[in-house]
Amino acid sequence: MTTSSTTQRPPATIVFIFGGSGDLNYRKLTPALYNLFLDNYLPEQFEVVGIGRTQYTDDSFRERLLEGIQEFSRRKNGPEDSWKTFSPHIRYLKLDGGDASAYHLIGDLVSEREAEWNTHANIIFYMSVAPQLVPDIANNLSQLSFCGDKSRVRIVVEKPFGHDLQSARELNALLLTHFAEEQIYRIDHYLGKETVQNLLALRFANTLFEPIWNHNYVEYVQLTAAETVGLEGRGGYYEGSGALRDMIQNHLLQLLCMVAMEPPTSFEADEIRNKKVDVLRAMRRVAPDQVDQVAVRAQYGAGKKGDKESPAYREEEGVNPESMTETFAAVTFFCDNWRWEGTPFYVRTGKHLAEKSSVITVQFRPAPHYAFPNEATKTWQHNCLIISIQPDMNIRLRFQAKRPGQQLALDPVEMEFNYNTAFTEQQPEAYETLLLDVMAGDATLFMRADQVDEAWQIVMPILDHWASQTDPASMPTYAPGSWGPAEADKLIAQQGFSWNNE
Incomplete structure (x- = not known):
């Protein structure tokens, strides 16, 4: 929820979606990102990286996400060439979130894009996974040196945030071990x-x-x-x-x-x-x-x-x-x-x-x-x-x-x-508003x-x-x-x- 009278486009951004082959990304996240793209809110330099264990190529992953847009987006068909322009910004990374040895692939991809764009990018890690997987992913991300950069690295955690008071406190303590509070976006789509x-x-x-x-x-x-x-x-x-x-x-x-x-x-x-x-x-x-x-x-x-x-x-x-x-x-x-x-x-x-x-x-x-x-x-x-x-x-x-x-x-x-x-x-979907806020670093609604x-x-x-x-x-x-x-x-x-x- 940007509070300025004009919404500025965020800087160069890479969005990593853990659980990228799952239902939330299919129904909500990519359709929301595509609508932000159609409305000219995404930066010129951006990449959306789905992370999952399912076997996809970049092309087959894009085809899968296009099906989700055509079924669930508030705008099922954008201008004729829009998907052709948007889809090259999507790629897939086959990676088990619990495999710490594979996280260098994320670091390598970030380095490649920043060298290509000639700028540091905002990096967003979206946890579209079962709650019990979040601690391992957070621990493994902490080995990436750039995750300590509070100004440009953010982690988005879906509900439920804990199962009870004790587990919520344990999860907060773990996340705050590796990330500053201003980096953590606990999302509630309502x-x-x-x-x-x-x-x-x-x-x-x-x-x-x-x-x-x-x-x-x-x-x-x-x-x-x-x-x-x-x-x-x-x-x-x-x-x-x-x-x-x-x-x-x-x-x-x-x-x-x-x-x-x-x-x-x-x-x-x-x-x-x-x-x-x-x-x-x-x-x-x-x-x-x-x-x-x-x-x-x-x-x-x-x-x-x-x-x-x-x-x-x-x-x-x-x-x-x-x-x-x-x-x-x-x-x-x-x-x-x-x-x-x-x-x-x-x-x-x-x-x-x-x-x-x-x-x-x-x-x-x-x-x-x-x-x-x-x-x-x-x-x-x-x-x-x-x-x-x-x-x-x-x-x-x-x-x-x-x-x-x-x-x-x-x-x-x-x-x-x-x-x-x-x-x-047209009224934006809730995830459109919230994803744009994460990119802009606005935590008001989180x-x-x-x-x-x-x-x-x-x-x-x-x-x-x-x-x-x-x-x-x-x-x-x-x-x-x-x-x-x-x-x-x-x-x-x-x-x-x-x-x-x-």
Whole structure:
């Protein structure tokens, strides 16, 4: 997220993608780089090097990536000659990330390109690999002398960043042994979405909202990340993760930070991240005996979605028949500071839910009704700000208006800002924004080590309590295509509220 009015092209850059033959590069990374190339954001001197164990030639690797662009890119076909111009910048390096003796190949390639370009290049190592492979790769990269150059070498680490607090701390310690903090980019693709970035503009560029953005006027905040799909063949991975780890610990807590943070004094990366850490540090920690009062988990059961029968989670391939891994999680958080004291933040996520949506709902406290006759307020609803991140990208403000006619009757109405109708420009994909930021050395949208640590501290009491519950019969279930278990409705009903399912 470049904060200058004009985006300068980065200097000469080499991007090494560990796991280059994998799905993330095929679906997201190379399509994003190609769109940056089409938009003239890449430097004139650049190279993208896929690293993997699969046998590819440069040409066969390029053909494979072109298939991914044609299937998954927001622009499946660029200008006729664009791929012919872009593809020579791609090459493939067959290398086992665990083989330390092969890393000289990376150093040799860097030396060749820098000699050819007659300049030092920015060097980016993207870890598009299983989390357990990252430590070995980081250790092996450290043998390359140029990796100590903080000004031009960066390492990008995908989530999940650790499996729990202890493993996250160990991974941070290992990375910081070989790289400086400013070289490490812990990526969360949610933060690259246009509507997420627009939260900063909405809050801090408008005097309309800031005076009422506090516990005096906000009754509650809801954050929902709902998926309609199930495991999609990822049972083995999901069994070791679950909804709380997979979505809440990273994506949703980061969104919560952007909603709750104090105004920054500048848009420098560390100033923004300092404000986010302040929110996480103010989050109320849950005592073990209070977990059941603030957190709910469940698994989807068997059922019918549309015309198709859907198996229960425990019947999915790769899943333990007595699994205690949650596919739905809902948690009530409190941020104990002056701005948000007493205001609940309700967070939920799940698979096989009714709709695919990521939505933030800010509900304001009710206005006094006493000035209106009873019949005027029968359809009264609270003022509400609804921020849709995906698949719809819009911001809606709900308020009361008089219904046309001779009688004084009020109805809720909405004003809407919609990205697709307000702007003619194509919206960049999240990975486009984030990859360009890495090239530019802008870490605003990336997590710092202390952010990761604080986020794990917040969820660990819940994870530990759930881990102590081992009776498979105690796990609540919900029907595929629903909005989750009844227990989630009861959770929010404790304060007299209900989930926003619009």
